[in-house]
Amino acid sequence: MRYSELRKKETDTIKGLLFDNYGFSMPKSWNLYYLGKNKVWVVKEEFFDLPIQRLNVEVMGFYLCHFEHDIFRLSILGAQLVGENASKNVLDISLKEAWELIRGFDIDKETNLDATYIILKSPIGIIGVGKNHKTKVLCQIKKNRRVRNLN
Amino acid sequence: MSSKKPVFKDSFKDYFGTLISGELDEFIESCKKPLPESIRVNSLKISAKELKNNLTAQGWEVIDVPFYKNALIVKKRNASLGNTLEHFMGQYYVQEQSSMIPPLVLNPKTADLVLDCCASPGSKTTQLSEMMNNEGVIVANDMGIGRISILSSNLERMGSRNVMVTNGDGKRFKLFPETFDKILLDAPCTGYGAIRKDWSIAKMFNPKSYKFLANIQRDLMMSCWTALKPKGEMVYSTCTLTKEENEDNVSEFLDKHSDAKLENISLKGFEHHRGIGLKESIRIWPHRIDMEGFFIAKLVKK
Numbered sequence: 438m439r440y441s442e443l444r445k446k447e448t449d450t451i452k453g454l455l456f457d458n459y460g461f462s463m464p465k466s467w468n469l470y471y472l473g474k475n476k477v478w479v480v481k482e483e484f485f486d487l488p489i490q491r492l493n494v495e496v497m498g499f500y501l502c503h504f505e506h507d508i509f510r511l512s513i514l515g516a517q518l519v520g521e522n523a524s525k526n527v528l529d530i531s532l533k534e535a536w537e538l539i540r541g542f543d544i545d546k547e548t549n550l551d552a553t554y555i556i557l558k559s560p561i562g563i564i565g566v567g568k569n570h571k572t573k574v575l576c577q578i579k580k581n582r583r584v585r586n587l588n
Numbered sequence: 589m590s591s592k593k594p595v596f597k598d599s600f601k602d603y604f605g606t607l608i609s610g611e612l613d614e615f616i617e618s619c620k621k622p623l624p625e626s627i628r629v630n631s632l633k634i635s636a637k638e639l640k641n642n643l644t645a646q647g648w649e650v651i652d653v654p655f656y657k658n659a660l661i662v663k664k665r666n667a668s669l670g671n672t673l674e675h676f677m678g679q680y681y682v683q684e685q686s687s688m689i690p691p692l693v694l695n696p697k698t699a700d701l702v703l704d705c706c707a708s709p710g711s712k713t714t715q716l717s718e719m720m721n722n723e724g725v726i727v728a729n730d731m732g733i734g735r736i737s738i739l740s741s742n743l744e745r746m747g748s749r750n751v752m753v754t755n756g757d758g759k760r761f762k763l764f765p766e767t768f769d770k771i772l773l774d775a776p777c778t779g780y781g782a783i784r785k786d787w788s789i790a791k792m793f794n795p796k797s798y799k800f801l802a803n804i805q806r807d808l809m810m811s812c813w814t815a816l817k818p819k820g821e822m823v824y825s826t827c828t829l830t831k832e833e834n835e836d837n838v839s840e841f842l843d844k845h846s847d848a849k850l851e852n853i854s855l856k857g858f859e860h861h862r863g864i865g866l867k868e869s870i871r872i873w874p875h876r877i878d879m880e881g882f883f884i885a886k887l888v889k890k
Binding site: 481483484489491492493495499512539564584 | 633634642671673674677724725727736740743744745751752753755763764
């Protein structure tokens with residue numbers, strides 16, 4: 438596994454994006470690393486007490502977001518953790534709408550929100566982020582996570 | 589079920605007839621019955637009570653599992669277990685009751701460094717992570733690279749954040765002596781305890797298979813033992829029922845390792861489900877208790 442710690446400037450940018458987009462203050466304990474191209478993971482310090490190279494590590498910690506110069510998209514788990522304490526850009530959706538999204542469909546809905554990727558909160562919890570098209574929310578759930586059959 | 593009718597070879601009947609004389613017919617009959625469906629509630633995301641209420645409101649019928657507060661048996665449902673919003677959200681994991689026992693027996697503490705040697709698809713890893721409240725560190729290893737992505741996907745779905753996923757043969761852990769506080773070795777096995785899930789397993793009964801796998805299991809046990817810290821604890825489990833892969837392996841291991849002690853497993857409801865000649869361990873026969881066949885032993889390093 439190739440990994441590299443984010444530079445301070447990059448970490449500060451992500452902190453800023455989390456705060457500006459969602460009103461979320463990133464915990465100090467979150468150490469940000471690239472694991473794979475543009476994929477930012479939160480890695481516990483304790484992991485580095487282990488011989489990472491010799492163990493043949495594939496992944497560690499949790500996938501927080503995709504981060505490129507013009508893209509900042511939270512993972513499902515990232516959205517769930519951020520969304521618990523987010524103060525803006527959270528869209529309440531119905532169970533029916535949540536079902537549409539987890540099956541891979543976009544939904545028609547006025548958002549009145551300004552972030553490109555908005556956190557989607559269903560009555561039973563946060564299901565991830567959707568791409569905000571003002572009158573439409575585009576599904577961002579990867580194919581391998583979608584629910585295929587209803588029964 | 590992958591096979592329309594279960595086929596039990598004479599060699600299968602002879603073998604298990606010797607192990608459980610007088611109960612063979614009951615055992616064979618139990619293998620033909622489907623397993624009760626069960627789920628493990630992910631307390632990192634929701635309480636058992638809340639999930640139970642939510643599912644009941646949707647017309648499901650779920651009942652508690654006596655030995656584990658975070659487990660539910662699903663008696664009636666109106667959707668496939670893997671295709672619900674709650675499953676998508678990681679509020680539960682579809683997991684057989686027996687498979688929940690090894691992590692309970694290992695009982696990790698929040699600061700522990702734990703090795704889950706053969707981790708994929710992650711049912712026990714995510715349970716360990718939940719029990720540790722995402723504290724400490726779990727090294728979740730699997731040999732199959734294809735299985736790593738399934739493991740990673742389940743870790744993300746269940747919100748397990750204290751896990752390092754590694755890929756490689758579990759036998760290499762001897763290269764990391766006295767590293768881990770606790771080790772779960774849920775070893776690759778012939779899977780005869782899982783016949784109720786897949787009848788084709790019965791057709792594949794072959795002494796060569798269990799002898800071959802018993803060798804691998806012994807190597808894995810020895811390797812993991814080296815990686816265990818003094819005073820550390822290791823749980824060895826399989827979802828099979830041959831004596832060679834279970835009690836014989838543990839007995840031989842104890843003979844060869846003077847620093848190993850077999851610890852009595854006390855789990856409410858399993859007092860009478862004991863290993864053959866190893867009363868400290870648990871052996872689950874599906875005709876005696878309505879679960880998948882399993883074997884669990886706990887070893888402590890002096």
